[in-house]
Amino acid sequence: MLVATRTLTTAAKQIARSSSVLGSIRTKHTVPDLDYDYNELEPVISAKIMKLHHDKHHATYVANLNVAEEKFLAAQAKNDIAGQVALYSAINFNGGGHVNHTIFWKNLIGEKNGGGQLHEGALKQKIIEQYGSLDQLTQVVNGKTAGIFGSGWGWLTLNPKGQLDVITTANQDMPSSVGHVPLLGVDAWEHAYYLDYNNVKVDYFKNIWRVINWKDVAKRYDDAVAQIKN
Template sequence: MLATKTIAALATRRVPGSIRLKHTVPDLPYDYNELEPVISAKIMHLHHDKHHAAYVAGLNAAEEKLAEAQHRKDLAGQVALQPLINFHGGGHVNHSIFWTNLIGEKNGGGHLHASPLKTAIEAQYGSLGALSQVVNAKTAGIFGSGWGWVTYNPAIGGLDVVTTANQDMPSTLGHVPLLGIDAWEHAYYLDYNNVKADYFKNIWRVVNWKDVARRYDEAVAHQKK
């Protein structure tokens, strides 16, 4: 339900004159080769320019059909479009988070600085290394395609590790996404072939912990309101 609400909110964006705003692929906050050797520039071009762009195109097309169905007051048509909107919308949202979750090693990737997030990780998991082992084990267990996540779980008032299938978002579980690891083959296969365990191990070298910590701070502040 939360995922549906999130995507529905995206679908109802308007500007004066009732012109629907189309979604666009956000620019990467770094060069395509920034994450090498962990993730190659070749994968980044394919992943960002092709795969993410395909989700955005699919979302825009589905929203056009949704607007038409709403205009016709076709409730059945609106309901039938929701899985498509959730899939492409989830792909767009998840990847938009993913790009900002990463940064090159030379620019601080992999460094967990002193912060409330670091305190929370050490309190709940003992160390960043222990957390990464939990995340990698759960993510490696995904059957098919999906995502591994470090989230803020309002139900427990702390961090949690979950996985989602395909392009489902953590909000479907009531969680706030902090760090996402894309476990779809297109995220790693050109570099790691079938040894995805090495991809899961190496990606921690390019995690942008400043971004993750900011998301954690915002999640905690929101719950306190």
């Protein structure tokens, strides 16, 4: 009973930290529109995968997140701590799915519109400083992402010390859970690549760099650095 009480207390503290955010939510989350057509990322990612990934998988995370938050707010109104704790994992998982995919869509752009092109600037300088070249960075990201056991994400992040970092997260966990700011995410769930690459996920990891929207990644980097300086 003592162990159970301690576990509940820990979870309750996590809920309490997030309740100020959840308590202010009165509008439902929605799936963001894409900035490009479903077929723009071909042949790297097919229109079929994009439509399924965006319209079905992301939409499911959003629907489940809205339901979980409504139930959480109802439990909160009743001061039902156990009920809030029971919903925490659903909010974390579906909320992470929503946030991670929202970043992912922005991280992508077709080759004809600049995909894969890293221009001069602070981010490129930092990549060269820490990794030597963009090619070296991509090898690090691909290596760590390919090593994920099960489902998850590979990330280029800015860590709390202001350095670039390559990390992985399981399932739909977010880099913010370990204090990192996400700059670039690579979805390593099977639904992100299987229809195009079958079980050869390393080809997906290799090819996705052709459609990375480095302008978006660079802006995230600049914004994150500015936040640290402030």
